[in-house]
Amino acid sequence: MLFDVFPVGDLLLRNRVVMAPMTRSRAGQPGDVPTALAAEYYAQRTGAGLIISEASPVSPSGHGYLWTPGIHSAEQVAGWKRVADAVHGSSGRIFLQLWHVGRISHTSLQPGGAAPLSSTAKRADAQAFGRDAQGNPAYLPCSEPHAATGAEIATVVNDFRRATENAIAAGCDGVEVHGANGYLLDQFLNGALNDRDDDYGGSLANRARLLLEVIDAVVAVAGPGRVGVRLSPHGSFNDMPADPEADAMTLYLAEQLGRRGLAYVHYVDPQFNGYADGAQLLRQARDKAGIPVIVCGDMDRSKAERYLQEELADLIAFGRPFIANPDLPVRLHMGAPLNAIDEATIYGGDAHGYTDYPALR
Numbered sequence: 001m002l003f004d005v006f007p008v009g010d011l012l013l014r015n016r017v018v019m020a021p022m023t024r025s026r027a028g029q030p031g032d033v034p035t036a037l038a039a040e041y042y043a044q045r046t047g048a049g050l051i052i053s054e055a056s057p058v059s060p061s062g063h064g065y066l067w068t069p070g071i072h073s074a075e076q077v078a079g080w081k082r083v084a085d086a087v088h089g090s091s092g093r094i095f096l097q098l099w100h101v102g103r104i105s106h107t108s109l110q111p112g113g114a115a116p117l118s119s120t121a122k123r124a125d126a127q128a129f130g131r132d133a134q135g136n137p138a139y140l141p142c143s144e145p146h147a148a149t150g151a152e153i154a155t156v157v158n159d160f161r162r163a164t165e166n167a168i169a170a171g172c173d174g175v176e177v178h179g180a181n182g183y184l185l186d187q188f189l190n191g192a193l194n195d196r197d198d199d200y201g202g203s204l205a206n207r208a209r210l211l212l213e214v215i216d217a218v219v220a221v222a223g224p225g226r227v228g229v230r231l232s233p234h235g236s237f238n239d240m241p242a243d244p245e246a247d248a249m250t251l252y253l254a255e256q257l258g259r260r261g262l263a264y265v266h267y268v269d270p271q272f273n274g275y276a277d278g279a280q281l282l283r284q285a286r287d288k289a290g291i292p293v294i295v296c297g298d299m300d301r302s303k304a305e306r307y308l309q310e311e312l313a314d315l316i317a318f319g320r321p322f323i324a325n326p327d328l329p330v331r332l333h334m335g336a337p338l339n340a341i342d343e344a345t346i347y348g349g350d351a352h353g354y355t356d357y358p359a360l361r
């Protein structure tokens with residue numbers, strides 16, 4: 001099943017293997033621009049039915065880590081065009097992941113040294129990758145955020161809209177809205193973190209409002225068949241507190257996203273995040289959504305096939321295995337051994353640990 005063609009939104013994918021979005025922190029400087037090396041890296045991985053790009057900040061205030069490639073300047077659009085062209089040159093498909101980090105940032109990364117924005121003024125006990133007092137790159141505790149005003153929320157929605165125009169102009173096949181892993185949109189979804197008393201806090205519908213406004217803005221540009229969204233129910237990464245309403249929010253969103261006819265919804269497997277009832281939640285969410293579901297987290301061939309067989313997922317995303325195995329789908333198909341990942345070269349640096357992992361011959 002994993003190697004069957006599969007329709008997703010406006011596309012027919014060559015298989016059900018998805019390359020998960022992965023930040024590699026190698027954007028060209030100045031300007032956080034995707035490089036020719038990034039184009040080569042993605043082109044090497046087009047055995048996947050769909051590549052989801054590393055997260056790409058939609059605006060200067062959306063950055064939380066140095067050297068992550070944005071999608072808000074003309075140079076970045078040109079850089080992503082080089083990536084999309086290279087992927088298409090190898091008959092691949094790529095969705096660009098749209099990112100705003102919210103409170104997972106540091107004043108050294110923010111325009112004018114401002115406080116990052118979030119759903120809340122509560123600081124995350126997590127790290128950003130910015131510049132220390134001497135100006136040197138460093139992992140730093142996240143800065144205290146401020147709760148976004150209504151005008152700032154409207155700006156965020158508009159930034160996602162413009163970023164989608166940019167991604168489409170760059171030739172990407174679609175966009176994935178990053179609603180996962182404790183970043184801005186997740187900071188609004190989480191009922192134990194979001195402490196607002198306006199239209200964007202309180203009820204499920206209010207907490208989901210920003211994500212859905214972003215989706216609607218993005219869909220207005222790209223069309224529903226070119227838009228996916230990533231969610232991480234029960235995730236604790238980036239200091240996300242346990243949300244007693246995580247299941248209810250997941251099912252509410254599944255219904256809302258399905259109604260909009262999106263290309264897919266992409267879940268970080270709740271079981272990967274330690275939630276014992278994750279399979280049941282995935283099954284219910286998939287039933288409710290009625291659109292293709294991607295599931296990601298610690299997959300291998302047999303687990304992937306099992307998820308497809310048990311109808312927990314329609315497509316399976318692999319993250320870390322794709323770092324070290326440019327030809328991962330071929331290896332999975334053949335049952336060939338996988339290259340081991342070099343932890344030291346995951347973030348930053350050059351071709352080493354990026355484009356020099358060997359394929360089978």
Ligand SMILES: Cc1cc2nc3c(=O)[nH]c(=O)nc-3n(C[C@H](O)[C@H](O)[C@H](O)COP(=O)(O)O)c2cc1C
Nearest residue numbers: 020021022023054055268296297298299318319320
């Ligand atoms: C180096 C690295 C970078 C990542 N960057 C992103 C990212 O940019 N966006 C995102 O949604 N998830 C990101 N993730 C999470 C992965 O997409 C995936 O959910 C996680 O690695 C679990 O899948 P795996 O077990 O197949 O690696 C990243 C993971 C790794 C290891």
